[in-house]
Amino acid sequence: MSQPIFHSPDHDHDRCTADALAHAEALCAQRAQRLTPIRRQVLTALLDSHKPLGAYEIIDRTATDGARAAPITIYRALDFLREQGLVHRIESRNAFIACVNNHANGELVVFLICDTCGEVGEAASAAVAGELKTAARAAGFTPKAPVIEITGVCAHCRNG
Numbered sequence: 001m002s003q004p005i006f007h008s009p010d011h012d013h014d015r016c017t018a019d020a021l022a023h024a025e026a027l028c029a030q031r032a033q034r035l036t037p038i039r040r041q042v043l044t045a046l047l048d049s050h051k052p053l054g055a056y057e058i059i060d061r062t063a064t065d066g067a068r069a070a071p072i073t074i075y076r077a078l079d080f081l082r083e084q085g086l087v088h089r090i091e092s093r094n095a096f097i098a099c100v101n102n103h104a105n106g107e108l109v110v111f112l113i114c115d116t117c118g119e120v121g122e123a124a125s126a127a128v129a130g131e132l133k134t135a136a137r138a139a140g141f142t143p144k145a146p147v148i149e150i151t152g153v154c155a156h157c158r159n160g
């Protein structure tokens with residue numbers, strides 16, 4: 001993975017956004033899925049920062065000329081983006097984040113949530129995934145997509 005888990009405050013975020021949108025378009029084309037205008041708007045709103053947004057914040061940000069999308073429209077777009085692995089839900093915040101890490105769908109991701117700046121980093125770990133599956137199977141348990149969320153302080157906030 002070439003990207004840092006937490007982006008420095010002065011990173012080229014336009015590049016992040018452009019890369020993520022290009023990736024989303026390529027992926028949808030490859031899977032014969034449509035990145036409709038509302039899906040694209042929701043993804044763009046989430047790509048505005050590396051911080052999670054609640055559904056109602058997304059509605060505010062995708063409003064055009066004061067016309068706000070219905071919550072169901074936004075939730076459907078979010079469902080689509082999550083199915084495609086372009087967006088993740090941060091359970092503990094009841095919020096959503098655009099994925100800029102381009103990892104496999106269904107891969108275990110550890111979300112690192114900074115309590116100071118609110119940014120969320122993703123640390124993919126095959127080793128952790130393997131251990132968890134082993135532990136779950138030992139308990140006779142069949143895990144679905146595991147989600148791990150860890151709160152703390154990111155390197156930029158700790159050093160700042």
Ligand SMILES: [Zn+2]
Pocket residue numbers: 007011012013014016017050
């Ligand atoms: Zn960025």
Ligand SMILES: [Zn+2]
Pocket residue numbers: 088099100101102103109122
């Ligand atoms: Zn991700």
Ligand SMILES: [Zn+2]
Pocket residue numbers: 114115116117118119153154155156157158
């Ligand atoms: Zn931070």
